Amino acid sequence: MQHIPVLIVGGSLVGLSASLFLSWRGISNTVVEKHRGSSPHPRAMGFTEMTLEHYRTVGIADRIPQTLPDTRLRRVTVENLASDWTAESEWTPGEAADRSEALSPCSGAAIAQDRLEPILRNACVDLGSDLRLGVEVIGFEQEEDRVQVRLRERDGGLEYEVTADYVIAADGATSAIRESLGIGRSGVGHLRTLRSVLFSCPAADAYLDRGPQQFQIEQADFHAFLTTYGDSRWVLMFDDDRDRSDVELADAVRRALGSEMHFEIITTGRWEMAGRIANCYSEGRIFLTGDSAHQLPPTRGGFGANTGIADAWNLAWKLEHVLTGRASRALLETYDAERRPIGWLRHQQTFSRPDYAAWVGKGFDPDPLFGNDAMEFGQLVRSAAVIGAGPELPMARRPDDWAGQPGTRAPHVWVSGNGETISTLDLFGRDFVLLTASPEWATIGGLEVACVIRVGIDVHFPDDMRFQDAFGVGAAGASLVRPDGIVAWRSRSGADDTAIASMRRVLKGSSD
Numbered sequence: 001m002q003h004i005p006v007l008i009v010g011g012s013l014v015g016l017s018a019s020l021f022l023s024w025r026g027i028s029n030t031v032v033e034k035h036r037g038s039s040p041h042p043r044a045m046g047f048t049e050m051t052l053e054h055y056r057t058v059g060i061a062d063r064i065p066q067t068l069p070d071t072r073l074r075r076v077t078v079e080n081l082a083s084d085w086t087a088e089s090e091w092t093p094g095e096a097a098d099r100s101e102a103l104s105p106c107s108g109a110a111i112a113q114d115r116l117e118p119i120l121r122n123a124c125v126d127l128g129s130d131l132r133l134g135v136e137v138i139g140f141e142q143e144e145d146r147v148q149v150r151l152r153e154r155d156g157g158l159e160y161e162v163t164a165d166y167v168i169a170a171d172g173a174t175s176a177i178r179e180s181l182g183i184g185r186s187g188v189g190h191l192r193t194l195r196s197v198l199f200s201c202p203a204a205d206a207y208l209d210r211g212p213q214q215f216q217i218e219q220a221d222f223h224a225f226l227t228t229y230g231d232s233r234w235v236l237m238f239d240d241d242r243d244r245s246d247v248e249l250a251d252a253v254r255r256a257l258g259s260e261m262h263f264e265i266i267t268t269g270r271w272e273m274a275g276r277i278a279n280c281y282s283e284g285r286i287f288l289t290g291d292s293a294h295q296l297p298p299t300r301g302g303f304g305a306n307t308g309i310a311d312a313w314n315l316a317w318k319l320e321h322v323l324t325g326r327a328s329r330a331l332l333e334t335y336d337a338e339r340r341p342i343g344w345l346r347h348q349q350t351f352s353r354p355d356y357a358a359w360v361g362k363g364f365d366p367d368p369l370f371g372n373d374a375m376e377f378g379q380l381v382r383s384a385a386v387i388g389a390g391p392e393l394p395m396a397r398r399p400d401d402w403a404g405q406p407g408t409r410a411p412h413v414w415v416s417g418n419g420e421t422i423s424t425l426d427l428f429g430r431d432f433v434l435l436t437a438s439p440e441w442a443t444i445g446g447l448e449v450a451c452v453i454r455v456g457i458d459v460h461f462p463d464d465m466r467f468q469d470a471f472g473v474g475a476a477g478a479s480l481v482r483p484d485g486i487v488a489w490r491s492r493s494g495a496d497d498t499a500i501a502s503m504r505r506v507l508k509g510s511s512d
């Protein structure tokens, strides 16, 4: 029977991203996906800066066309695409949709899921992932030291078993793995079922020159939502309250366009608008990622697939450290501790915003809103793999307000080193990195950190963004950054015994 270190169930965006991140870390893995290719149904098209940062770290960001819009998605209410808009609704009320370019070396990408997935599949294969398409998981048993998994090839029906050290369930919102494990879900639950009609209409692209990309269609007897993939494909969505013939679907598209334009319907599909968060993200050797862990509707914050890709990013280095013997299995417990609160944060922020508040009704208690940059770059994680992220801290803040707070993403600053200009984010990814301007910290012997970067020697920060300000450490301090770019610990003081012991504690927390 074949043994696989990590078996990934589901080869859509999140499963493929998990495989890519693991293969880049040198961890052998197999992806089983029951379909042979990507689903043609309309789904994700907005990928955020953080997602692109992860892809940049593993060297594939330049394969993904990165758009450079100066704003996030804009939504307007119109009678039809060709009419003037009557109102514009902000994703975060009171906050302009402008992007803060200074916060990331990457911009987001507007690319349809069925275009991104082939890029990921190719990248996975390049890095040595074993992709098995047309193969489904039909059962599994979890044992003390491994998971036994039954697979079936859909062509021919051949059934066989493999064993795996760990299983990543990236099998979507209806996850059979989650259900078999008996993990329930909580949240606002089912809200609506929608019908999507995907159609090609190059003539409609001209209307994008006006700025907005999302159109709430309001007519007396017709309410729908129209948006674009940005590649002359458009999606119309409305309540799936009854069966509609092809003629009716075409008529709905015509009404939404509002002007005579040639279009061709490509496909139609249904999807459920819902909010459900798994009550636990892991059980023994099995980890839930992506929609199997959190089912959230599409938002202008990109809280769907992007959240799942971030799960995979969080889990990959932990699996690497455990499988290579650098950390004990306790590190894997921090996956649920860190990612489930993020799932809840995104659930609450989705349904507290006007785009969705109307659908949840009075029983829902909205949370105060965090701004766009706080949600994208400034979420906080707390677990044994972070020291200094206390319960008194908010779940999100702007990154410049955090200034290197442990539990948040290490800040992006353009720095120079070796005659090149790089992002500080380019320094992270492979292993723990200790960043310090202090000769005291830089020359300590016996630290279990693979990489010490001396600020002022190896890299130089610009005068208007000094290291000690960006990372909040003072001239004598140091910052320890995890392989996923999260600050694990920092010291404002010099390398005295207390500070060294505290840094060792976080490294040990990651190896206990």
Ligand SMILES: Cc1cc2nc3c(=O)[nH]c(=O)nc-3n(C[C@H](O)[C@H](O)[C@H](O)COP(=O)(O)OP(=O)(O)OC[C@H]3O[C@@H](n4cnc5c(N)ncnc54)[C@H](O)[C@@H]3O)c2cc1C
Pocket: 009, 010, 011, 012, 013, 014, 015, 032, 033, 034, 035, 042, 043, 044, 045, 046, 047, 113, 135, 136, 137, 138, 170, 171, 172, 173, 176, 196, 271, 289, 290, 291, 292, 297, 298, 299, 302, 303, 304, 305, 306, 307, 308
């Ligand atoms: C209309 C729409 C628009 C959206 N827009 C955005 C957006 O702009 N940005 C964003 O971030 N998100 C968006 N989303 C959400 C996004 O599409 C999902 O979050 C994303 O697809 C989740 O990826 P996943 O890999 O977790 O699960 P899925 O995409 O559901 O993939 C699960 C995979 O597992 C496979 N599978 C299931 N069971 C088995 C089995 N037993 N054996 C083998 N394979 C199995 C399935 O075939 C499937 O390929 C949108 C969703 C919709 C519906």
